[in-house]
Amino acid sequence: MKKRLVSVLMAATVLATLFTGCGGKKSDFGSGEVKVWVADNVVDFTNNQINEFKKAHPEFDGYTFNVEATGEGDAAGNMITDVKAGADIYVFAQDQIARLVSAGALEEVEPENAKKVKAENDAGAVAAATVGEKLYAYPITSDNGYFLYYDKSVVKDPSTLEGIIADCEAAGKNFYFEANSGWYQTAFFFGAGAQLSYETDDAGNFTKCNASYASPEGVVALKEIIEVTSSKAFKNGSAISNATDVGAIVDGTWDAEAVKEVFGDNYACSKLPSFEGADGKTYQMSGFGGFKLLGVKPQEDENKLAVCDALAEFLSSEEVQLARYEAVNWGPSNLKAQQSDVVKADVALSALADQLQYTIPQGQYPGEYWDLAKSLGDSVIAGEISAASSDDDLNKALSDFQTTCESYAK
Amino acid sequence: MARGTKEKKKNALLSGLREIGTTFKEGDIKTRLSYFIFGLGPILRGQILIGVTLLLCEVLFIVYMAAFGWGYLSKITTLGTTLTHKVGRKTVYGDNSFLILLFGVLSVFAVMALIAVWYLNVKENRKEELLLKEGKTLPTNKAVFMSLFDENFHKTLLAIPVTGIFVFTVLPIAFMILVAFTNYDKNHQSPSNLFTWVGLDNFKNILSFGTQGMGSTFVRVLAWTLVWAFLATFVDYFLGLGVAMLINKKGIKFKKLWRTILVLTIAVPQFVSLLYIMRLFAPDGLINGYLIKWGLIKSYIPFWADPMLARITILVVNIWIGIPYMMLITTGILMNIPEDLYESARIDGASGWQMFRRITLPYMMFVTGPYLLTQFTGNLNNFNVIYLLTQGRPQSMSLKGNAGNTDLLVTWLYKMTVNETNYKMAAVIGIMVFIVTAVVMLSVYNRLPSVRDEEGFQ
Amino acid sequence: MKKKRAIENAVTYAVLIIISIIWLFPFVGLVLQSFRSYATEYGGMVNYLVPKSFSLDNYKFLFSGETNYVRWYANTLIIAFFVALFQTIIILCVSYALSRMRFTGRTFLMKFWLILGMFPGFLTMICLYFLLKQFGLTQEGAVPGLILVSIASSGMQYYVCKGFFDTIPKALDEAARIDGASRARIFVSMILPIIKPIIIYTALVAFMAPWCDYVFASYVAFGHDPSYNVAVAMTRWVWTNDYQGYFTRFCAGGVLISVPVTLLFMFLQKYYVEGVTGGAVKG
Known part of the structure; x- marks a missing residue:
């Protein structure tokens, strides 16, 4: 009986708090x-x-x-x-x-x-x-874009990805790139010519998805990600403060001061490099601005x-x-x-x-996209999708990815 | 037996109803008026304390309903219809589905409480009338009050805990169960948008195995949850037992020191130790760093990035967390095993291993059976270890709804609530966790040796 | 025979030493890294254990007023203290009622609470948040709010304590009642003094929990830095990229939290062991 009494009392308190509101007004703007x-x-x-x-x-x-x-x-x-x-x-x-x-x-x-x-x-x-x-x-x-920070004494030529990684490997330093992030991944996908964008209505609902990840371009990009992540110099990440033995890192301006401290006199920046795709062509890395x-x-x-x-x-x-x-x-x-x-x-x-001239201004993406992209990156890093995977497997992964992306727009 | 209880309950209900009838029929005017004005009878008969309490309940109920509750309760079937809109640039919020559901549920409870109070009120009147008819006197107000510290002491003791549990556990759980039957998610978020009832759609979603459904993800997460709970419980248990036996071995010195070192892991707050360990196993963490420095490996071991390795690492770290508890518990029990059991075994020429298998293990299993069960269900919901170490990652293309390879149902539930604001599915998963826990509890509990055979080892 | 025993013991010692190293390693690492200054030695978790030069920079930082560290610490301490106090009172009340008294609804209550306990706690997070908000106990009021939530449902954690009550012979109560003592008097002046170990155990467990409360505390206090507790505030330093170079500060902060809690725990270890073993044996 007592418990009921108290619960009613509590409800009454709820009620009281609802009625106490804003105070009086002072000037014109209150x-x-x-x-x-x-x-x-x-x-x-x-x-x-x-x-x-x-x-x-x-x-x-x-x-x-x-x-x-x-x-x-x-x-x-x-x-x-x-x-x-x-x-x-x-x-x-x-x-x-x-x-x-x-x-x-x-x-x-x-x-x-x-x-x-x-x-x-x-x-x-x-x-x-x-x-x-x-x-x-x-x-x-x-x-809010990213580019390359590098250590001049380690990386001689920052213009090609292959060169950067080779230099890092040779010096026993690490190359940091956050491969399991939908934000950084696009450097490869957009760079190879694949597309992913959404259209929204005024209320913020996604109405249409323009995607071409399931394409030869997408495969080129995915293969390149696989290749990069399989290097022993590769470390997944983009936060300089958590990085150790950095030779080069793909990161943004917010870390500039910290990177400067780490590299000291060897501090240098550059636009993102180009890479040679599995099809033998050269692509400039892109990404989001x-x-x-x-x-x-x-x-x-x-x-x-x-x-x-x-x-x-x-x-x-x-x-x-x-x-x-x-x-x-x-x-x-x-x-x-x-x-x-x-x-x-x-x-x-x-x-x-x-770098901005190569990037795509970042439009609207559904929250699920970032999780999906993280999953894709995790699958690559974990080796579920690897250099050993056949082109069919890669195509299937990409078309699954694209279908899921498309399902977010209604 | 089961039918018997059912029958009994039915009879109790019938006799309760009959009593309400007879009380009214045989009651005087005071009693009859009490049917409408709670506590009037007791007040008129001088039982001020009881009467006023009853009356207060009724008044509070009416005030609550009139000023607050009814406004929400009346909308509970639709969960609101007025949309949020703009007047000029000003925003005028419409109905708040969330509050309608929450206070609607509270109001339903209030109605149920009122009925119960009403029944108590009727019974109180009946009791008083019968006492007076027999020519006895009613207890004084002081006696009624003092009884709260004696034969009714439990009411005093339990009033606050029961109220607290009602408001902060029962009400929220009832609310969330109902959310599982609505479309409350990021597109239907209060206060700007309304949500409404959708029946069993969410349950269909979690049990459908098509490309859109979450069925396969749910099954995988559930499977890992069960495997995790099983391994985390039993691996830790046996290793803890082993460590306890090592420390308690005859002739081993510094017993207290060894124990204290292990117990450190219990004392240090887990968010400090686990976050540190998380970084310890990172690609650029100490462990990989040293292994590379010593030339044992060429490139780092992806402890957290590889699904299988991540699971194993979590289990290993959990051993680090779990052994000390188990060591403490088993130490106490080991000392209770009668020494003469070992003596006679030794005379029979039993080896150490045989003694462990025949005496130690059965005794331990018998005594700690129920504890292992609670430990198992605790591990089903072991949020801290998983979330602080991996946050459920790595994720995978083959898992839906943002679930990761190391996610337990609870961490998945948490991520759905916080990251996705997908409350409807979080509610469904919560109900599933409940079902899993209940099934495990019920199916194991009655088979435990110590429950089946209480005399066994005593 | 004697030789065999000696070898056995040597092996046991070796195993115990290895175990001790493994168990102590993270703590040693934590302490050592907390003395590494980010200004002179960069990197999150570097690949060496002992810092090249010892520095107190991280500790100075914590008290420099650049962050609300002292405030978070105080919040957590306040929460832990009041939770320990009230939770113990509530658990004792519930345990006494359920163990010593027989009344209608007793078994129903116990079964009902058992079932409630099978629902995962996070399920109700959003609902609790809005309930607390009605009382103004979120954000600015998060500290009392967290205390309220922690103690409100603590009645359900009566198992261990009730198990202890059950071991005290009922005859004691009966004798006292014949002498005219009321239930309340028996509880306060007879039972409480003999259950000191379990009181300490209950309070200790209640005191330790808030130091780890990340989940609910972050949900209730969000967006209001001064009402964070240490766990909420400091996990940001590890998880969020906004905080560059905070890892060693996290270590320092972690050390400062762990030391007093650990000392308290070690000091009361005896009671803790008694509590857990008692609880385990009784289920």
Whole structure:
């Protein structure tokens, strides 16, 4: 009997918490709290910028801004788990955008801001922030791509993959490439000429899949991956801090500082190499060009939405992008910022820029794709698919892969 | 026997109903009014404490339902129909299917609780009336209160634990079982989207073996789960027993030291030790590093990347985790084996191995049988070891739903919840885990020697 | 005969020494790597055990205020303390009621809880999250939230403790009751003093668990760094690429967590052994 009493009491408490809501209003924009999620290493930077923002906008006095460390990787997952408890403004990698839109975790960019964003950022970044016809996010970086870092004393000629691996093997150093990642794998598949892209509608649903992995090009790419992974110099991975005895690593600009420390005077960067396919032709490695985006969550209060819009616009503006580059080396997506002298002088960003002409701006991919690609990579590394596999086996693996990819679009 | 109990239950129900009837028929006006206003009878008869408690239950129920519960309960058949929409740029959230289901379930429980309270209320009235009719006096309020510390002490002791388990275990489990019959996944996510009932679709999915179904993946994950639980339990058990016997051997010194070294693995939090070990076996970890340095291997051993090797490595690491527990447990029991059993065996000229097989092993199996069973079911759900070491990887093209080669059902369930937000399938897998555990428990428990034959070794 | 015994013993010692090395190796490695500074010796897990130069950089980092390490540590300690306290009280209450008293619904309750225990815990994660959220016990309130969840369902873990209660002769109770003592008095002043070992065992087990709680803690506290516990905060350093060069810091953090917990455990080891063996024998 007692237990029932308590359970009813508990329910009553639930009820009470539902009725207590927001407090009173202060200025025109009211008051409230804006929660911002960024990666751990830019928390301080973001706080400083927000202070600037507050100085420039005294009308938003009533609002407090809380910056919390939630990396781009976790942000999307956390937002989707509980949209209402999630951040009001958050940074995420663009491959998550469709998922976020369909879960109702992204508000469309305000029309005025949208015009500005489209005019000032590079086309790839704008495309990445667009779902269907609508712009859903503010690009802040255009550096989510990868290229080659290498040790000059080990790798003599970074232009061919075969040469790099041979040099690493000879020196007893490791060549790091994350073969079981859907993001890095495309360097081979797209490089060989295979295709994989999706179309989405405005609500973030996948409507169509354009894939040609099950093709002679796909087989060339897969064979090359098999060959690379079978080298004794090969190590699967792309994080410099977890790497040991690195001769060369395919990694992105976010690791530039760390790589510099590891290689010291022998630090060098280059676009990705070319490789000689099993068919005897030479292919340039390709891959994704990616972007970090800033999103605003749908709001139940128009005033707060206005504050969020203004802050997101500010945090993605030219000045802040440049300042962010100077603080943490994130390569800007803003066209003017890209042309500034400091950015142009950066070795890693130049290598990335060289590579960009061969890459494909990363559009929308369903979350399952990344898992599927991980499975494919794991199968190769584990030797389930190996050099011993017949062409039929490879074709079957690729056509399974492609069919599964196609099944994600409805 | 089984029929007997059923019959008994039926009779109990009938007599319960009959009692409600007779109470009303033979009851005075106070009793009859109590049918509608809980506790009125006791209050009027001076049993304030009981009466007010009963009345409070009714009032709370009505307040809860009127202000909160009914709003959710009334929508439980559809799980909401109002869509989230925009007014200008403002978002107006529609029905929240998740909360409708959750509080709908809570409301159903509340109704059941009310009926139970009502029944208790009727019985209380009957009891009081009969006592008064016999000319006895009712216990004082103080006596009623004090009984909570004496003959009704269990009510006091259990009130909080039972409530806690109800709110944080029973309610969530009931909720998740129901989720298995909905389409709650990433495309139907509250609060922006609605989800609704879909019947048995999800169960069909997990048991269908076509190209789209998850049947074959489920069977493979289940098979590995069972193999893992079996090996993890018995390999550790025998090795632990072996180590315990080594340490307890006559003439071996520093017994305490050996034991303490082993017990370290229990003391250090697993997320520290297992994450470290995970890196230890990585391609660029210490083990591969040294093996290469010493020239024992040319290229690294893919401990975590090769499916078979990953499984073996996990089992090996689990031995490292498991032996100390088993060593502790078996040590205690080994000491309890009557020494004269060994003495007489030695006189008969038995070898060490024979003594182990004939005396030690049967005794151990007999005593630790139930423990092994719980250990087995615990290993079926051994999340930490698997997740901290491999997160279920490596994945494979031949497995669906993001499952990996080393995934147990629980880690798969976890990944579905957290990475895929595929709650409907996670719920189905959860139910499957329950079924597997229950089947193992029931089929083994009654065959355990110590359960079958309680006198055996005593 | 004597010679044979000596050889046997020598072999046994050899085996025990090898076992000890294997069991200690990860801990030695952990401690040694925690003294390797990432600034001078790069690499995640390098291929040598002893750092070329010992440095306290990683430990300094933990207390430098760059991260919330101290806060996470305090959170975990608070959670562990309160969980140990309340969980022990609840388990003792349940065990006493189920062991010493007979009332209607007793066997039903035990069977029902047994069945509940067969459902995997993670199943209910999302539901618990939203339940806690109703009370404001997620994110900012995650610490009390985690305490609440851990103790709320602890009544189901009564087996070992009840097994101990069962071994205390009922005649003791009966005698006291004839003398007019109430159940509550018997529980508090008679039973509790004689079951000290099991109280310590229960509290110890409850205290150790929160140090490893990654799964639920990460789910409840997500996005709010100051309410993370050590497990949630520090697994990021190993799993997430955002954290470059944190592996040795992870080792240092791990050492600082392990040392006090391990010492406590070693200190109370006797009770722990008594608890597990008792639990195992009684099933």
